[in-house]
Amino acid sequence: MKTDTQEIDIPTFDDVKKARERIAPYVHRTPVLTSSYFNELSGAELFFKCENFQKAGAFKARGASNAVFSLSEAQAEKGVATHSSGNHALSLSYAAGRRGIKAIAVMPRTAPEAKKAAVRGYGGEVRECEPSTAAREAMLEEVVASTGADFVHPYNDARVIAGQGTCSLELNEDVGPLDAVVAPIGGGGMISGTCLTMSHMSPSTKIYAAEPKNADDAYRSFHAGEIIEDDAPQTVADGLKVSLRPRTWHFVSNYVTDVLLATEEEIIEAMYLTWQRMKIVIEPSCAVPLATILKNRDVFAGKRVGVILTGGNVDLKKLPWMQS
Amino acid sequence: MKTDTQEIDIPTFDDVKKARERIAPYVHRTPVLTSSYFNELSGAELFFKCENFQKAGAFKARGASNAVFSLSEAQAEKGVATHSSGNHALSLSYAAGRRGIKAIAVMPRTAPEAKKAAVRGYGGEVRECEPSTAAREAMLEEVVASTGADFVHPYNDARVIAGQGTCSLELNEDVGPLDAVVAPIGGGGMISGTCLTMSHMSPSTKIYAAEPKNADDAYRSFHAGEIIEDDAPQTVADGLKVSLRPRTWHFVSNYVTDVLLATEEEIIEAMYLTWQRMKIVIEPSCAVPLATILKNRDVFAGKRVGVILTGGNVDLKKLPWMQS
Numbered sequence A, B: 001m002k003t004d005t006q007e008i009d010i011p012t013f014d015d016v017k018k019a020r021e022r023i024a025p026y027v028h029r030t031p032v033l034t035s036s037y038f039n040e041l042s043g044a045e046l047f048f049k050c051e052n053f054q055k056a057g058a059f060k061a062r063g064a065s066n067a068v069f070s071l072s073e074a075q076a077e078k079g080v081a082t083h084s085s086g087n088h089a090l091s092l093s094y095a096a097g098r099r100g101i102k103a104i105a106v107m108p109r110t111a112p113e114a115k116k117a118a119v120r121g122y123g124g125e126v127r128e129c130e131p132s133t134a135a136r137e138a139m140l141e142e143v144v145a146s147t148g149a150d151f152v153h154p155y156n157d158a159r160v161i162a163g164q165g166t167c168s169l170e171l172n173e174d175v176g177p178l179d180a181v182v183a184p185i186g187g188g189g190m191i192s193g194t195c196l197t198m199s200h201m202s203p204s205t206k207i208y209a210a211e212p213k214n215a216d217d218a219y220r221s222f223h224a225g226e227i228i229e230d231d232a233p234q235t236v237a238d239g240l241k242v243s244l245r246p247r248t249w250h251f252v253s254n255y256v257t258d259v260l261l262a263t264e265e266e267i268i269e270a271m272y273l274t275w276q277r278m279k280i281v282i283e284p285s286c287a288v289p290l291a292t293i294l295k296n297r298d299v300f301a302g303k304r305v306g307v308i309l310t311g312g313n314v315d316l317k318k319l320p321w322m323q324s
Helices: A013-023 A036-042 A060-070 A073-077 A087-099 A113-121 A133-147 A158-175 A189-201 A217-224 A246-255 A264-278 A284-295 B013-023 B036-042 B060-070 B073-078 B087-099 B113-121 B133-147 B158-175 B189-201 B217-224 B246-255 B264-278 B284-295
Strands: A045-050 A080-083 A103-108 A125-129 A180-184 A206-212 A256-262 A304-309 B045-050 B080-083 B103-108 B125-129 B180-184 B206-212 B256-262 B304-309
Touching (some): A013 A060, A013 A189, A036 A045, A036 A264, A036 A284, A060 A158, A060 A189, A080 A133, A103 A113, A113 A125, A125 A133, A158 A189, A158 A246, A189 A246, A264 A284, A284 A304, B013 B060, B013 B158, B036 B045, B036 B264, B060 B087, B060 B189, B087 B103, B103 B113, B113 B125, B125 B133, B158 B246, B206 B217, B264 B284
Parallel strands (some): A045 A304, A080 A103, A103 A125, A180 A304, B080 B103
């Protein structure tokens, strides 16, 4: 199936290569870790790409940096803006700070104070709105109209997708041919970047999208052949509540082999085991791929599998295994 | 000051080099991480040697593997034994398992079940004793007498110290000349290995031992010029409650520049910040060096400083910042 891409700008692999040069001074080339424990448990050979060690604590620093450093001088002077209550707001503030330009993040007034403080800590400005999609979009529109800021969508943006594609570019260079790559799916930015890169560098590598069962809009979209949106899903994987958009649907519908689901319990267990065995801090959204690998032994056993650990921003005083 | 070393076997740098070859198949060459956040906070350039990623979760796998793989075939057949309620018991079980020989760990019956289970998980046998030094030593003596097992002391053992010395050997190779190295001090095994290696590879590098104020026996020993033992100290840094012994006192008294202290609050804060900013799991004992670096800016600012992150074995359901 081919999506009609004539009306939207879809990034190319050349954009990924340019992104890599552009963002190199501002992001980490993150390490790839292995775990004999998880290899034994899964029957697969797993390569964990540690974006939890990335600047601002998540892969989102790649896409945000690519967007910010793509701007013309004239546009940069007017700054950037976004709506996000999570890692994208943080990352856009980080990138804007590195370029020395203004970033405005529209965030629901109910978002955790710690997240607002983190955005401000990187030099960004927080504009609080009522916690609804309508209020968020209205305020963003107002911000863009009054400041001329460039809107950098968290994932439905060609510059952002090309930036996320640099992650699997490094993974592929570091560990060689993989049978599969598994990444979480929310809005689809990381999965799209992964599809974009792997379809060029290693077309035989299968791409699996890992999603919480409680927020299975990508799963349902994948099987329906069109974007289906979730209505306020509840999941511990709070980075994965958003829905696909045209630019990410293009990649999901054309390149993803399957969407695999994990329950809340499976996600929390995979997160706990990762902390305990690998001694690294990952956020719940980031544990979904491992959860799906452990429950689908028939799919992954005997294979060389890349696992994107997307981020490590978590409230250390409120861990999910302590709330049951 | 020179300690009289004629009566005890003190390892040499040649022993460290042999240890490195001997244990290479059984331990990780752990990565060195940096953190722009902590560089800014401390004013120093910090290089974190991540032994929390080591096999069995701590640097102790180095010394234990060196001891186990140094044994003659005849001795190996009789197995190894130790007393330890912590990482050394785990590591000795791990190393013995790799050689396919028996390991017996004498542990107080009051030790956490999780720790006993972990020793058994690596194939070791747990012998429970009453929680007193006398009971522990009596049972160990009985085990050695009845089985012929080789007693591998957690730190007062030349093979163990030489094994721990491989850690700073790697650090020095990976990051080049350092002005200082800071490591935690309990019984002194890691500090001794660090002194042994650095005094040969980089004699101008200063070695600082970091100790909990609540268990400051090394500090008092250092200033008194003789070993002073603590009487049941209470600290969150539970790996650092034990006292120096002749082989480690040799290194501490001859090569350590200073012993620096940190309070319980400072240790917990350094641990929390490390998890939050570096996204890695470290145990409380392991946070003591960073705590002393952050409070002694005058000593470390402007310097290139190696920090040994000794281990990451911690009960994730019982974190120190959640108990206040």
